[in-house]
Amino acid sequence: MAVQAVAVGALVPASIAVLIAAAYTHSTSPMLTAFMAGARAGGVAVFLGAAVRLLKPQIVAQPRVGMVFAMLTFLVAWTFPVSLFVVLLVSGGCGAMWLRSAA
Amino acid sequence: MAPIRGMTSLALYWLFLRAVLLSFSGFATVPVLREALVLDHALLTDARLNDAIAISQASPGPLGMYVVLVGYFVAGVSGALAGVLALMTPALLAIPIARLVLRGQSAAIQGACGGIVIASCALMMVTGLRLVPQAAPALPYLVIIVIGAAMVALTSIKPVWVIVVAAGIGLAVY
Numbered sequence: 001m002a003v004q005a006v007a008v009g010a011l012v013p014a015s016i017a018v019l020i021a022a023a024y025t026h027s028t029s030p031m032l033t034a035f036m037a038g039a040r041a042g043g044v045a046v047f048l049g050a051a052v053r054l055l056k057p058q059i060v061a062q063p064r065v066g067m068v069f070a071m072l073t074f075l076v077a078w079t080f081p082v083s084l085f086v087v088l089l090v091s092g093g094c095g096a097m098w099l100r101s102a103a
Numbered sequence: 104m105a106p107i108r109g110m111t112s113l114a115l116y117w118l119f120l121r122a123v124l125l126s127f128s129g130f131a132t133v134p135v136l137r138e139a140l141v142l143d144h145a146l147l148t149d150a151r152l153n154d155a156i157a158i159s160q161a162s163p164g165p166l167g168m169y170v171v172l173v174g175y176f177v178a179g180v181s182g183a184l185a186g187v188l189a190l191m192t193p194a195l196l197a198i199p200i201a202r203l204v205l206r207g208q209s210a211a212i213q214g215a216c217g218g219i220v221i222a223s224c225a226l227m228m229v230t231g232l233r234l235v236p237q238a239a240p241a242l243p244y245l246v247i248i249v250i251g252a253a254m255v256a257l258t259s260i261k262p263v264w265v266i267v268v269a270a271g272i273g274l275a276v277y
Contacts, residue, residue, distance in 0.1 A: 013164025014171040014187045018180075020158050021172050031277065036154060038273015041244040042251055042266040043157030044234050049255020050130050050166070050262070051227035058221050066221055073225035077134070084135045088125045088222055095218015100210040 065098055110144060112181045119170050119189030129166025130156075131223035134230040136173060149237040151176045160266045165190070243276050 024036060059066045069091075077087060110118075118139050122132040133156070140147040155176060159169035167190055174186030231252075239245040251265040 010164075010187050010191045013162060013168055014183065014190075017159055017162040017164065017168055017172055018175050018183050020162055021154070021175055024154070024158065025176075031274065034273050034277030035270045036157065036273070037240070037244065038247065038276070039157035039161065039266050039270040040150070040153040040238045041247040041273070042269025043153050043160060044231060044238040045248045045251025045269065046160055046255050046262040046265050047130055047133065047156055047234070048228065048231040048248070048252035049265075051224045051231060052252070052256035054131070054227075055221065055224035058217055058224070062217070066217075069218065069221050070225045073222045074228060077226050077229045084138050084226055085121065085125065087226065088135075088219055091218040091222030092215040093218070095221070096211040096215040098214070099217040099221075100214035 062099055069094070069099070110146060110177075112178055112185050115174060115178060115182055116185040116189055119174065119186055120192055123167065123170065123189050123193050125219065126167075126223055129168070130227055131220075132167060132170060134223075134226035136170070137230050137233075140173065140177060146177045147173065149234055153234055153238050157266055157270075160262045161270075241276070243272060247272055 024032065055070060059070070062069075073087060073091060076082060077084065118136070119132075122135040122139075125135065126132045133152070137147075137149075137152055141149060141152060152173065155169045155172035159166075159172055162168060170190060171183050171186035174182030174184070174189075176182070178185070235245070235248060239248055247269045251269060254260050255262060255265060
């Protein structure tokens, strides 16, 4: 039952999204290209806004440590060509040590 | 499985799964997938990644649905299936993981989750800023990004409206 629910919940929206993507990639309409250029900018806006939205509760819970943690991660990822998997794993370890008081 | 320009669909599934398992939000996977598919393997462009995000936001389904579209853009239908399976796998593990995190009363586990969430947000911002030049070829698009990001961050507006309005502005600019 749970597997069916997950399958339907993932497959139906995925099929719709893939159909839209297929229509877009096979279209040569300049209007659709212009439409997607705007949508692309909107997508980046949503992405950046979602990062802030997701970060807010963590910063509220741990204002000082959380902010320092976020800024350090940002600087490291922006400056050095480090593996992001490593960054996430190290962050988990650091969080277990320094963010546990928020739990 | 058949190789997909240097990456098998099984490898694609494994990449998606690792990214999804290490994230606590649908979009938190974007930095990891961009690093692997755009920067390391050159299987995807920033433009296509932006397309996947935009289309997924204008479609029904969870935030992470863009992974399916990334799979589709990289490898067609088999890539999309790899994305769907990668999205489904953690959902099936969600209840035991939630029990471990919430009922285990382990401050260390909750702290680790908090650390990963904060790091994910920082990585999302880095990736988002790196996507801006591709998504904003002219000033109106930059204005869309700034205002849209502020609205999503500061209000409870549904992301789909930002996409729809931005697409409308794109048409108007055309």
